[in-house]
Amino acid sequence: MVIRLIYYMFYTTIACYAVFFLLLFIQNTPNRLMLLFFWGFSFMCHTIYIVTRGWMIGIFMPNSILSEPFFLPWLLSLMCIILSKTNRDMKYILPIIIPFIVISIFLPKGTPVPSPKQWTILSTLFFLFEVIGHAFFILGGWLSILVICKRISAYNNKKKHIIIIGFVIYSLAQIIGAYWSYLGWTIPFHWGDRHMQSAAIWCYYAAYIHFQYINNNSNLREKLEVLGAILVIFFSYYSQLKEINIPRLG
Amino acid sequence: MTFCKRIFEIMGNLTIGIYLLFIITILFIVGSYYANLFPNTIGALNDINLYKWLMSNGKQRPYILLWIMSIILSIGLLFINICICTLKRLYFFCKKWVSHEPVSIYKIIPSIIHIMFIVSIIGHGLSMICIYKERYIINIGDEIYLPKDQHIRIIDIKWLFFDLDTKIIRQINVKIKSKDKYYNLSFLHPVAINGYRIFLDINKYNNSKGELILVVVKDVGSLIVIYADLIMTILMTYFFVFKLKKSWREL
Numbered sequence: 182m183v184i185r186l187i188y189y190m191f192y193t194t195i196a197c198y199a200v201f202f203l204l205l206f207i208q209n210t211p212n213r214l215m216l217l218f219f220w221g222f223s224f225m226c227h228t229i230y231i232v233t234r235g236w237m238i239g240i241f242m243p244n245s246i247l248s249e250p251f252f253l254p255w256l257l258s259l260m261c262i263i264l265s266k267t268n269r270d271m272k273y274i275l276p277i278i279i280p281f282i283v284i285s286i287f288l289p290k291g292t293p294v295p296s297p298k299q300w301t302i303l304s305t306l307f308f309l310f311e312v313i314g315h316a317f318f319i320l321g322g323w324l325s326i327l328v329i330c331k332r333i334s335a336y337n338n339k340k341k342h343i344i345i346i347g348f349v350i351y352s353l354a355q356i357i358g359a360y361w362s363y364l365g366w367t368i369p370f371h372w373g374d375r376h377m378q379s380a381a382i383w384c385y386y387a388a389y390i391h392f393q394y395i396n397n398n399s400n401l402r403e404k405l406e407v408l409g410a411i412l413v414i415f416f417s418y419y420s421q422l423k424e425i426n427i428p429r430l431g
Numbered sequence: 432m433t434f435c436k437r438i439f440e441i442m443g444n445l446t447i448g449i450y451l452l453f454i455i456t457i458l459f460i461v462g463s464y465y466a467n468l469f470p471n472t473i474g475a476l477n478d479i480n481l482y483k484w485l486m487s488n489g490k491q492r493p494y495i496l497l498w499i500m501s502i503i504l505s506i507g508l509l510f511i512n513i514c515i516c517t518l519k520r521l522y523f524f525c526k527k528w529v530s531h532e533p534v535s536i537y538k539i540i541p542s543i544i545h546i547m548f549i550v551s552i553i554g555h556g557l558s559m560i561c562i563y564k565e566r567y568i569i570n571i572g573d574e575i576y577l578p579k580d581q582h583i584r585i586i587d588i589k590w591l592f593f594d595l596d597t598k599i600i601r602q603i604n605v606k607i608k609s610k611d612k613y614y615n616l617s618f619l620h621p622v623a624i625n626g627y628r629i630f631l632d633i634n635k636y637n638n639s640k641g642e643l644i645l646v647v648v649k650d651v652g653s654l655i656v657i658y659a660d661l662i663m664t665i666l667m668t669y670f671f672v673f674k675l676k677k678s679w680r681e682l
Contacts, residue, residue: 300601345671346675349672355660368558
């Protein structure tokens with residue numbers, strides 16, 4: 182019964198977002214208050230869905246809330262609305278969440294059977310910071326695409342800061358993850374695909390941050406930001422697709 | 432002398448460091464692809480030291496050997512690059528101190544971050560070279576013999592479930608005995624016995640009782656990596672929060 186309610190909430194969220202984006206795209210000069218109301222309602226449904234996922238397996242498990250395919254669009258939605266100062270901003274920045282919501286429809290909604298090594302605050306903090314870091318990188322990449330396409334220009338400086346904040350949060354995720362990996366799997370860095378993907382993302386953004394000291398070419402920097410976001414999305418969803426057939430609860 | 436100076440200048444170039452970071456990114460991407468294709472070959476690096484790996488797994492697959500050599504070489508070059516860059520920066524601050532010019536602590540933080548990164552690379556290197564790791568499947572009453580005539584006896588194993596219907600394991604407590612001393616071992620709570628770290632692991636945890644494994648590890652590198660990374664991340668967070676103080680408000 183609870184699980185059915187959780188699923189209803191997911192599809193309600195999808196429907197609400199669909200109405201919101203229809204309003205956003207169809208109307209030439211949409212009323213900002215009305216837009217915010219529809220966004221707020223969609224976001225509220227989304228929040229309820231995300232929070233209730235925590236009880237999906239019958240006992241409260243915060244890691245189910247932080248499952249990337251569902252938590253990432255929620256985070257992006259929140260970050261986009263904070264960044265959008267005008268209706269025009271909303272029209273260009275918010276659509277980044279559409280592909281992530283659409284993909285989440287097709288991915289399995291259940292939670293993989295939790296390992297006894299997951300019942301620790303370290304794993305919760307790791308997933309929380311990792312997804313937040315990813316969200317910052319993806320948002321930075323999306324703003325760069327908008328700047329390259331000359332849709333918005335006021336975000337030139339902001340997107341660089343967004344990526345730097347993302348890098349700091351991602352680094353926090355890495356140290357927490359390293360300690361969790363040490364306690365659970367005896368070493369802080371594993372020669373496995375998951376850890377090497379994280380290392381690749383970290384090295385890429387470390388190079389990006391240092392890059393500004395040798396080159397002021399904003400065109401090249403924007404391309405690097407877009408490439409970084411593509412790398413993050415590819416690795417995040419690649420690991421989701423790899424785990425598509427594992428047994429799940431809920 | 433001029434030649435050495437030239438090498439010193441080239442190796443301490445920031446541009447080279449950035450290119451190396453991009454190269455390492457590509458090598459890690461290739462590595463993650465290889466780790467998917469050959470999880471056992473690459474995964475063996477987690478359990479045995481580099482020399483043993485080169486003699487066994489490395490010989491079997493030359494392209495993986497080439498990849499691991501490239502990654503070690505690139506990280507080695509990055510290590511030298513960061514060392515030189517940090518030395519140059521510290522030399523600059525030393526000159527300022529000598530001439531009694533004020534130096535803000537905020538400006539020294541990036542150097543400390545880089546030193547911690549160097550220490551972290553050393554830790555990873557130590558782990559790769561001198562890790563000792565053995566795995567033992569355990570049951571109640573088993574005796575495990577460690578090097579230097581030490582042994583561990585498994586006294587008791589307790590499985591704790593959230594709910595007996597769902598059979599989701601909450602924790603497993605293993606009571607072990609070594610030299611008349613009792614230790615409680617469980618997941619994420621390793622114990623230290625005579626210089627060895629003992630960890631608990633499980634083979635299958637999919638709704639059923641799996642095989643319990645005792646992992647005996649001797650590895651100084653891991654702790655160095657964790658402490659260095661921790662200091663580096665704290666300093667980095669402080670540095671960027673301080674630097675972006677105005678930008679937070681803008682955002």
